[in-house]
Amino acid sequence: MTIPFITKLTGLSPGPIVTVLGATHGDEPGGALLVEQLLHDLSDQQFSGILYTGIGNPIAYKQGTRSADVPGLTNLNRVFTQTYLDQPSPHLLDVQRAQELAPLLRTTDYLIDLHATSHPSEPFICFGKDPLHHLPLYKHTRVHSILTDPNHFMGSELGTTDAYVDRHSGIGICYETGQWSNQEQCRFAYEDLLNMLRGIGFLSGNATPYKQTQIVYCITHQGRSKTDVFTFNAAVLDNWSPVKQGQVIGVHGDGSPEVSPVQGAIIFQSRSEHVRAGQTIYSLVSTTGNAI
Numbered sequence: 001m002t003i004p005f006i007t008k009l010t011g012l013s014p015g016p017i018v019t020v021l022g023a024t025h026g027d028e029p030g031g032a033l034l035v036e037q038l039l040h041d042l043s044d045q046q047f048s049g050i051l052y053t054g055i056g057n058p059i060a061y062k063q064g065t066r067s068a069d070v071p072g073l074t075n076l077n078r079v080f081t082q083t084y085l086d087q088p089s090p091h092l093l094d095v096q097r098a099q100e101l102a103p104l105l106r107t108t109d110y111l112i113d114l115h116a117t118s119h120p121s122e123p124f125i126c127f128g129k130d131p132l133h134h135l136p137l138y139k140h141t142r143v144h145s146i147l148t149d150p151n152h153f154m155g156s157e158l159g160t161t162d163a164y165v166d167r168h169s170g171i172g173i174c175y176e177t178g179q180w181s182n183q184e185q186c187r188f189a190y191e192d193l194l195n196m197l198r199g200i201g202f203l204s205g206n207a208t209p210y211k212q213t214q215i216v217y218c219i220t221h222q223g224r225s226k227t228d229v230f231t232f233n234a235a236v237l238d239n240w241s242p243v244k245q246g247q248v249i250g251v252h253g254d255g256s257p258e259v260s261p262v263q264g265a266i267i268f269q270s271r272s273e274h275v276r277a278g279q280t281i282y283s284l285v286s287t288t289g290n291a292i
C-alpha cells in the first residue's frame, strides 16, 4: 500500500500492523517531529511487524493550519465517516486526504495519532468509547486522564481516525501530547510511544510497567461561539481547569457571557484564530470512574 507522505517499514519478523500519524491537524507540529524521530530511531533497531508512519495532513502541515481547507470549513479528524469517505470526487482537501488514509486505517491493528492542544495541558488520551478495548495501548503510558465520547457529542458516527480504526477491528487512540508549543512534553509523549510499541510486541524489549490507574472522562457538554470572536476567562484557559455550574467561562464577541450549564472540567478550548460563529469552542467533561 502506497500513500503519499506515509513511510512503510517492514520488520524482520511478523507482528502487528502499526500506524503512527503526526500533524493530522497541521498546526500541531510536535507529532510530525516525533514521527521523524521514530523513523530515525527505527533505522538501526529490529522490530516485528509493519509500521506506517508520516504526516496525517501534509497540505495543512505545510501551511501551518489546522485544516487543509478554508479555516473552520472542515477538520480531517472528523471526516472518517461513511458519508465523507463515499463521496465520489470530494472538493474538500481534508476529505480527499481522509479517502487516501482510509484503506491504511482499515488494515491497521494499532493506531497512535499524535495531537496537541491549543492551550496548556497535561498529556492525555482520547478515543470514542470502550476503555477495555484500548487498554493494550494506554496501559503502557503515564497519562492520568482518558477522554471518551460515549454520548456522541462529536457525532453519531464518530469521524475521528481512532474511531475509524476501532470500527475496522483495530485499536485506535489519539494521544494529546500537551500544548502544541511545549517541546518538553513531546519528549514525554515519545517515551510513552516507544513503551506502547514495546507493549504490543512491535519493538523488542519489555515495556516499562506502569502501575497507575487512569481516570476515564466523558464529554457532557460542548459550547459554541455566537460570533467569530470569543475570549476565555483566565481561570479556565488551561485544559482540565475545574468549572462550576453557572460559572462564566468567557465572553462572546457581542459582549454576552458564556455560562457553564454543568459542573466538570473544561478541555479543547479553541485558539482565538479558530473561533467561528456556531462552532464548538470548548468541551466540558466529567469522570465516569477508573479505567479498570
Ligand SMILES: [Zn+2]
Pocket: 024, 025, 028, 115, 116
Ligand atoms: Zn489535533
